[in-house]
Amino acid sequence: MERIELSDEMISSLRERVREYLTPQRYVHTLAVEEEAARLGGMYLPDRINALRAAALLHDITKRDDLEKQLQYCREFGIIYDVSDKSAPKLFHAKTAAALARRDFPEFTDDEIVSGIRWHTTGRAEMTTFESIVYLADYIEETREFPDCVKLRRFFYDGIESGKEPTAHFKKTMVKSFDMTILDLVKDGRPIDRDTIAARNRFLLETKETD
Numbered sequence: 001m002e003r004i005e006l007s008d009e010m011i012s013s014l015r016e017r018v019r020e021y022l023t024p025q026r027y028v029h030t031l032a033v034e035e036e037a038a039r040l041g042g043m044y045l046p047d048r049i050n051a052l053r054a055a056a057l058l059h060d061i062t063k064r065d066d067l068e069k070q071l072q073y074c075r076e077f078g079i080i081y082d083v084s085d086k087s088a089p090k091l092f093h094a095k096t097a098a099a100l101a102r103r104d105f106p107e108f109t110d111d112e113i114v115s116g117i118r119w120h121t122t123g124r125a126e127m128t129t130f131e132s133i134v135y136l137a138d139y140i141e142e143t144r145e146f147p148d149c150v151k152l153r154r155f156f157y158d159g160i161e162s163g164k165e166p167t168a169h170f171k172k173t174m175v176k177s178f179d180m181t182i183l184d185l186v187k188d189g190r191p192i193d194r195d196t197i198a199a200r201n202r203f204l205l206e207t208k209e210t211d
């Protein structure tokens with residue numbers, strides 16, 4: 001897989017360029033995801049920290065767009081979607097942001113960065129460490145105040161600080177995140193994406209194997 005190298009200067013310029021794609025509030029969130037992804041990258045993927053920063057900066061670039069615009073992107077980029085996706089329009093943004101990032105930011109994206117964006121909302125069974133970091137950073141970044149986010153952030157960092165084995169603890173944290181997401185969707189009567197279930201099962205299985 002071809003990987004691009006991103007200098008700190010490039011990350012700084014990307015940080016400015018994405019601003020126009022985001023609401024002010026989402027820009028603050030995006031910068032916090034960038035920091036969190038870099039922190040997690042330092043622990044789990046030290047040679048891809050700037051790539052993780054780029055994925056984080058680009059992960060929500062279509063989130064403010066409405067359903068009509070999302071469907072327009074789908075036609076434009078040949079994104080295949082399920083009719084049931086329309087009942088969960090939030091899920092579009094990961095697919096459309098991945099495609100838009102590749103088109104509008106070619107000098108800042110490679111396959112790994114694009115797939116980090118693509119899978120940041122639902123996860124997927126075979127998700128890589130890179131994808132998992134973007135996903136988790138989005139969940140636990142420090143400006144998030146939603147109780148589940150606070151709980152998961154504490155769970156993760158408390159475990160790390162108390163000396164838990166980092167890889168096993170990361171997997172446990174992933175299981176917990178999917179459990180909370182799924183419970184929340186059930187509580188709200190919303191559909192659960194099959195990739196989310198598959199991701200949860202995969203990490204659960206791996207957690208059991210190392211217990």
Ligand SMILES: [Fe+2]
Binds near residue numbers: 029033059060138
């Ligand atoms: Fe996000």
